[in-house]
Amino acid sequence: MSEHATLLLSNARRSYNGRVAVSDASLSLSAGRITALLGPSGSGKSTILRMIAGLEPLDDGTLHAGDALLADQHSSVPPEHRDIGLVFQDYALFPHLTVADNVAFGLKGSKKDRRAQALEWLAHVKLADRADSWPHMLSGGEQQRVALVRALARKPRAILLDEPFSGLDRHLKSEVRRSLIDTLRASGTAVLIVTHDAEEALMMADDLVLMDKGVILQSGSPQDCYQHPSSIAAARLLGEAEVLKALIKDGIATTVFGSVPCDLADGEGWLMTRPESIHASPACEGAKVTAIAFGGTFSELTLEKDGQSLRLRTPFTALKIGDVASVRFDEATTSVYADVNG
Numbered sequence: 001m002s003e004h005a006t007l008l009l010s011n012a013r014r015s016y017n018g019r020v021a022v023s024d025a026s027l028s029l030s031a032g033r034i035t036a037l038l039g040p041s042g043s044g045k046s047t048i049l050r051m052i053a054g055l056e057p058l059d060d061g062t063l064h065a066g067d068a069l070l071a072d073q074h075s076s077v078p079p080e081h082r083d084i085g086l087v088f089q090d091y092a093l094f095p096h097l098t099v100a101d102n103v104a105f106g107l108k109g110s111k112k113d114r115r116a117q118a119l120e121w122l123a124h125v126k127l128a129d130r131a132d133s134w135p136h137m138l139s140g141g142e143q144q145r146v147a148l149v150r151a152l153a154r155k156p157r158a159i160l161l162d163e164p165f166s167g168l169d170r171h172l173k174s175e176v177r178r179s180l181i182d183t184l185r186a187s188g189t190a191v192l193i194v195t196h197d198a199e200e201a202l203m204m205a206d207d208l209v210l211m212d213k214g215v216i217l218q219s220g221s222p223q224d225c226y227q228h229p230s231s232i233a234a235a236r237l238l239g240e241a242e243v244l245k246a247l248i249k250d251g252i253a254t255t256v257f258g259s260v261p262c263d264l265a266d267g268e269g270w271l272m273t274r275p276e277s278i279h280a281s282p283a284c285e286g287a288k289v290t291a292i293a294f295g296g297t298f299s300e301l302t303l304e305k306d307g308q309s310l311r312l313r314t315p316f317t318a319l320k321i322g323d324v325a326s327v328r329f330d331e332a333t334t335s336v337y338a339d340v341n342g
């Protein structure tokens with residue numbers, strides 16, 4: 001946990017009608033850093049965001065902004081006094097106000113000052129020329145940018161974004177994402193982005209928080225979480241995982257396809273690797289290539305041996321269906337676990 005956290009959520013719990021939605025969750029947000037909270041639908045992401053925003057009470061745990069207590073099970077600072085900006089999935093611009101008035105809404109100063117500030121913020125996201133348009137005249141991506149600068153213009157201590165790109169098509173998504181991330185970074189505020197899209201989380205985050213079934217599974221840098229997931233469940237949240245039964249002896253985990261070093265005690269275990277971390281080359285004995293699918297930038301090969309199968313992805317392969325191949329795992333991106341559910 002960062003000592004310099006702008007916001008610190010500690011051991012938070014929230015239940016609905018006796019069902020736990022979030023259990024013992026801790027996370028910190030720091031100024032100038034983007035934290036992505038990644039988890040499947042129903043894992044409790046929005047509940048955490050709502051607790052931080054003040055839209056949901058804490059049944060247990062605490063939320064601090066620096067030394068100030070914002071919420072615990074007995075007290076709660078109202079959302080409007082938390083100095084936290086919120087951007088929801090549906091942008092929620094005021095339909096009866098122009099783009100500039102949406103951004104100027106709630107800012108301090110004379111009418112002229114507020115308009116000048118709004119225009120400056122709109123220029124950051126290349127929308128100054130749309131200042132006098134109505135929200136319905138903008139595309140989804142443009143509305144998203146207005147919603148973001150409307151929240152940023154108040155200079156909040158933190159900004160929370162719930163699935164900010166979910167309403168955008170694929171092409172628009174990467175463009176809007178890039179400009180939004182640039183704007184967020186330039187603002188220097190603490191940012192929490194909730195998403196169920198692993199690629200999005202990996203690409204945007206300075207700090208990644210992985211969540212499933214109401215529990216935070218792992219927090220760390222995107223690289224660390226991807227390369228060294230704390231469990232097979234954490235690994236699966238971040239992308240495709242190949243999981244093989246292994247026998248561990250003297251620091252080596254051996255599967256039917258190959259082995260890697262590990263630091264677990266002798267016994268049964270599970271090897272987890274990524275399809276792109278598996279390499280196959282022609283050999284006299286080994287696994288048989290049973291299928292090859294063309295995926296554009298890669299080919300996906302299915303290998304079988306002793307009744308077990310393995311999928312790998314490679315940009316190029318000389319192997320054909322029916323060939324025999326030896327298999328090697330990238331050790332840096334392969335992990336071994338004692339428990340498949342751990």
Ligand SMILES: Nc1ncnc2c1ncn2[C@@H]1O[C@H](COP(=O)(O)OP(=O)(O)OP(=O)(O)O)[C@@H](O)[C@H]1O
Pocket residue numbers: 016017020021039040041042043044045046047048196
């Ligand atoms: N107001 C509520 N009343 C009852 N149950 C709720 C309420 N809000 C959330 N839940 C339940 O709490 C759990 C976590 O929900 P939450 O919305 O936090 O998940 P999520 O990860 O944000 O999901 P999604 O990605 O689908 O938005 C779910 O089982 C959900 O049904």
